[in-house]
Amino acid sequence: MCGVYIHVPFCKRKCIYCDFYSVCSDDKLYSDFVNALNRSVENRADNRIKVDTVYFGGGTPTVLESSQLASILNTVKNSFDVSHNAEITVEANPCTVTLESLRELLKGGFNRISFGIQSAMDDELSALSRLHNYKQAREAVLNAKKAGFTNISADIMIGIINQTRESLIDTIEKITSLPVCHISAYMLKVEENTPLYDMIKRDGNILKSIADDDELSERYLLMCRLLEEKGFLQYEISNFAKPGFESRHNLKYWRCEEYLGFGPHAHSYLDGKRYLYDCDVLTFIDCNGRPEITYTDTDVDKAEEYIMLSLRLAEGLDTVMLASLDKKGRYGNIISNAVEINRLSDEKLINISQNGKHISLTKRGFLVSNTVISRLLNR
Numbered sequence: 561m562c563g564v565y566i567h568v569p570f571c572k573r574k575c576i577y578c579d580f581y582s583v584c585s586d587d588k589l590y591s592d593f594v595n596a597l598n599r600s601v602e603n604r605a606d607n608r609i610k611v612d613t614v615y616f617g618g619g620t621p622t623v624l625e626s627s628q629l630a631s632i633l634n635t636v637k638n639s640f641d642v643s644h645n646a647e648i649t650v651e652a653n654p655c656t657v658t659l660e661s662l663r664e665l666l667k668g669g670f671n672r673i674s675f676g677i678q679s680a681m682d683d684e685l686s687a688l689s690r691l692h693n694y695k696q697a698r699e700a701v702l703n704a705k706k707a708g709f710t711n712i713s714a715d716i717m718i719g720i721i722n723q724t725r726e727s728l729i730d731t732i733e734k735i736t737s738l739p740v741c742h743i744s745a746y747m748l749k750v751e752e753n754t755p756l757y758d759m760i761k762r763d764g765n766i767l768k769s770i771a772d773d774d775e776l777s778e779r780y781l782l783m784c785r786l787l788e789e790k791g792f793l794q795y796e797i798s799n800f801a802k803p804g805f806e807s808r809h810n811l812k813y814w815r816c817e818e819y820l821g822f823g824p825h826a827h828s829y830l831d832g833k834r835y836l837y838d839c840d841v842l843t844f845i846d847c848n849g850r851p852e853i854t855y856t857d858t859d860v861d862k863a864e865e866y867i868m869l870s871l872r873l874a875e876g877l878d879t880v881m882l883a884s885l886d887k888k889g890r891y892g893n894i895i896s897n898a899v900e901i902n903r904l905s906d907e908k909l910i911n912i913s914q915n916g917k918h919i920s921l922t923k924r925g926f927l928v929s930n931t932v933i934s935r936l937l938n939r
């Protein structure tokens with residue numbers, strides 16, 4: 561089973577911390593984009609490809625009309641063998657949906673919606689230059705529920721400018737009291753080539769209003785605990801879900817399963833090869849649905865990739881699977897490196913299953929995942 565990812569590269573306004581590929585544009589470009597996207601999906605049509613997840617991400621997919629999103633979904637369904645119970649997600653910005661547009665999305669075939677809420681504190685939302693306030697976010701989630709969505713996700717963020725331990729607790733309390741069944745929780749990262757990076761370069765004092773690494777670690781562990789108390793079980797470093805509501809699409813990325821991406825900068829992994837459409841939106845529109853492909857994984861070792869991705873998951877790494885991918889025998893040391901494994905376990909950074917075949921990171925291990933992986937790999 562394969563996933564399909566649709567990248568909608570538009571936002572109403574760029575947030576100061578965001579380095580995803582998206583542009584602010586007008587309706588004319590939206591319709592040209594939808595036509596180009598539909599053509600690129602049709603050009604790749606193959607009804608032997610079975611699809612059980614479709615994910616519209618961005619950018620902000622919901623800047624497009626619900627009917628435009630439904631037309632793209634329709635093209636996907638006509639081009640691939642999409643299963644009747646496929647998980648079909650659309651990401652949304654709270655201020656780009658109405659009860660009516662949400663009803664249309666549900667009618668158009670979407671059955672999961674993921675809102676970028678980030679915080680329940682309006683001063684934190686303004687510090688991130690988000691367009692919405694918490695009242696709008698709350699209303700968007702309640703409207704999604706009213707429209708008939710039963711699988712609703714919310715993003716929250718740790719390490720926002722001016723966020724305190726108390727305001728994070730308040731955000732968690734408020735968002736978990738909404739009808740959401742999945743939460744993605746990301747740490748704010750100051751990426752180069754973003755306005756936030758430039759602001760901090762000009763005024764280092766801004767850093768004083770962002771929690772330091774020790775505080776962030778403490779807040780991450782606190783958040784994991786609070787979310788679990790509310791019934792959201794951690795299944796990945798940054799993802800929590802009520803049982804049965806884990807994101808089936810995102811699990812494909814971490815389990816090294818196949819997916820096909822469409823749209824500018826969309827990535828794909830099919831038949832053992834990773835590639836992307838390395839182009840901007842205008843080039844994507846101009847290429848008549850046949851964007852140039854750039855292969856990205858010519859040097860990647862599948863076993864190493866599996867180690868990196870599987871250890872993001874609470875289910876962890878399956879040593880039998882690793883051995884089957886490890887054609888060059890480079891990672892056998894993970895399995896045989898008993899001294900280091902025992903040390904990491906004593907330090908409560910990893911769990912080892914009773915039969916010794918699975919290794920997973922603890923919550924504390926997730927916080928220092930790069931170090932734990934280096935130690936496992938004996939580097």
Ligand code: SF4
Nearest residue numbers: 571574575578618619
């Ligand atoms: S809405 Fe999302 S994708 Fe768009 S600029 Fe903000 S963070 Fe980036």
